């Protein structure tokens with residue numbers, strides 16, 4: 012409870028209470044950061060949007076949900092200095108260094124009024140809006156407070172409205188804003204701003220509605236409060252560069268503030284830069300790091316503390332906490348008794364703006380600085396990092412993903428096997444938190460598979476004949492290469508970082524984000540008692556290493572896993588960043604090593620090089636050359652005959668994609684008109700790659716290597732049989748080599764194979780998936796295939812006799828496997844929604860039963 016006597020008590024005995032410990036929260040990381048292209052001097056947060064006012068005069072609007080940049084409000088030619096929302100959030104008021112105030116309708120983002128004063132008043136540092144009186148108050152650089160009452164009709168002749176600021180020259184150059192930092196104002200042409208403004212929206216403040224010399228200094232901040240003495244009335248509190256705080260009564264008839272009854276509270280010479288209030292207490296941030304706390308009811312100073320080293324530029328208060336932000340970039344969090352609870356560095360530079368908003372049960376703190384960013388912080392009080400009743404909300408999904416990303420689950424590096432185990436354990440505990448059955452399936456000395464099973468409760472008396480969906484994914488990742496000197500990561504790869512509506516980190520898109528979205532989707536259904544089928548998860552830890560041990564482990568546990576009706580996976584990407592897709596095909600792959608050896612040691616070419624000696628590297632070059640024609644055609648006999656011929660129905664799907672992309676450039680790299688051809692060769696035709704040719708010995712220019720090796724791979728497609736392709740490849744190479752009559756030995760080994768997969772885009776799973784994707788993204792998905800391979804898909808289909816469907820969650824620019832892997836927040840959330848609907852609706856979509 013917030014209690015006046017507490018404060019007074021504390022004032023007389025300043026020793027900190029033993030129950031409060033100062034937490035140095037230096038390590039606090041923001042939930043997200045958005046870049047605004049210039050210093051952020053004002054922030055306002057509504058239930059839907061974050062409004063950030065920039066130095067350049069733009070108000071940038073971001074979605075509070077996904078941090079997507081929604082739009083820019085353009086109406087100022089000087090830096091934005093204040094943003095205030097009306098009580099019902101229907102109006103946004105902005106003031107700026109251009110001496111203009113704009114009022115925006117938040118629903119439509121339209122500019123409804125532009126307000127200016129008769130004379131040049133310089134920067135407008137602060138505004139307040141009374142919904143009750145429909146009146147706007149402003150505090151300006153020229154020490155005046157002015158107001159505009161929208162209830163009163165302006166009876167002055169329109170002709171007098173010609174003193175618009177853009178037609179005057181600015182008297183206040185290089186004014187020092189709060190914090191003493193000059194805000195450089197680039198010469199901005201305001202004519203385009205005015206162009207978009209109708210005459211009717213343009214209003215001028217009546218010269219009678221001005222109080223001159225409201226402060227003996229700039230009017231930096233103001234707040235509108237309920238009167239303590241007069242029921243139902245409001246008072247205005249203003250803080251000035253002169254170090255005084257003034258309390259103004261407001262005439263509820265005329266909206267006028269009354270200088271004759273105003274009260275002045277003075278806290279010395281330090282300028283009052285910011286204010287916040289709760290109940291009758293007023294918290295003021297001053298120059299030189301002072302914070303003063305006033306009781307407005309009794310108009311007495313309760314406390315004055317040295318809160319920061321530098322100017323206190325922002326002040327925010329909620330319930331039992333106060334947050335102050337300073338010119339050094341630090342935020343400090345205070346208890347109601349002004350004990351320091353924590354501090355952290357929020358910005359590189361000044362903190363110029365802040366706001367606080369409760370969003371879905373969390374307290375979010377927003378800070379803006381001259382490092383051009385708005386940062387969003389979770390400042391809610393957490394009982395425990397891992398709540399016992401697991402919440403299914405989006406933010407829980409994000410914080411769980413952050414934790415999962417922090418484990419370096421690199422399958423190919425034994426050094427990280429402990430991380431892999433911990434990642435697997437985390438998944439297991441998430442399943443269990445959601446009430447699902449879960450355990451780890453061991454693989455032969457490899458990372459375990461996480462098994463999870465959601466089972467709907469049995470209805471008594473009803474025979475259970477439920478369907479089962481199997482979701483397949485993986486928790487391992489490929490190395491982030493962060494130890495290599497030339498890596499391009501802009502964030503720490505294993506610390507998930509939210510930036511500009513994207514989440515950055517190794518594995519966020521491939522495949523940790525989609526896997527968690529699916530688990531949360533199922534968990535949410537289970538918690539709301541909406542499960543209509545069994546959902547089984549197999550999340551493996553070796554996918555990036557060719558799914559080592561997966562088949563054997565699944566076969567071993569097949570009876571336990573039980574019958575499966577449908578298989579779902581979410582492990583690929585859209586074709587570009589805009590069109591949602593579903594994936595119905597993957598290519599297979601054959602990786603082979605070819606080695607040619609002589610039985611002699613490495614020799615010197617000057618001494619031993621002769622016409623008789625058959626050099627292994629030359630044999631290798633000749634042999635590899637047989638694989639393709641001069642034009643690049645693969646020469647393995649029978650190879651192309653096995654490729655399925657294209658049907659008109661299939662070709663139509665490519666045409667659809669081509670039409671979708673006819674308007675925009677496809678990743679900029681394909682000349683228009685060649686997209687269809689390009690996609691077909693990537694998706695439905697096989698390819699051959701020589702990855703590496705390697706020689707033995709020290710590779711000196713004088714040495715004849717005694718052996719050579721090469722790594723090659725073939726991407727294969729329907730209806731190429733894996734076994735036929737490997738046999739034809741090996742026999743072709745041996746046959747060719749035998750014609751060389753070389754004394755050297757050829758060895759071929761098949762290192763890794765994966766079957767291609769082709770789903771039926773017309774089956775029930777794909778129809779449900781496509782319908783749900785269209786509902787959620789409000790756009791028909793494109794049916795696409797992938798050039799890459801996922802070994803487990805075809806295996807699971809054959810093992811369980813079930814069909815698979817594939818939902819790509821990320822965008823083409825996600826950079827999976829590359830530096831700066833990322834996933835858009837909106838894609839993650841929407842993927843969860845899609846999977847929830849698919850889990851629920853796929854077993855119910857009975858339209859093709861009996862067909």
Ligand SMILES: *[C@@H]1O[C@H](CO)[C@@H](O)[C@H](O)[C@H]1NC(C)=O
Nearest residue numbers: 128129130131132153154155
């Ligand atoms: C401030 O501006 C008002 C009009 O907007 C003007 O009447 C007044 O003289 C100005 N005050 C100072 C101190 O310049």
Ligand SMILES: *[C@@H]1O[C@H](CO)[C@@H](O)[C@H](O)[C@H]1NC(C)=O
Nearest residue numbers: 648649650734735736738739
């Ligand atoms: C490819 O291999 C298969 C199976 O071994 C064999 O039947 C077929 O004749 C081979 N094709 C060619 C063109 O060598």
Ligand SMILES: *[C@@H]1O[C@H](CO)[C@@H](O)[C@H](O)[C@H]1NC(C)=O
Nearest residue numbers: 703705706707708718719720
């Ligand atoms: C190249 O071949 C040599 C000798 O066969 C071997 O030691 C080395 O590991 C190989 N390097 C690569 C990159 O395969």
Ligand SMILES: *[C@@H]1O[C@H](CO)[C@@H](O)[C@H](O)[C@H]1NC(C)=O
Nearest residue numbers: 613615709710711712713714
């Ligand atoms: C190969 O070159 C390295 C350095 O370039 C040299 O140290 C080495 O002695 C050379 N080896 C032979 C066999 O010439």
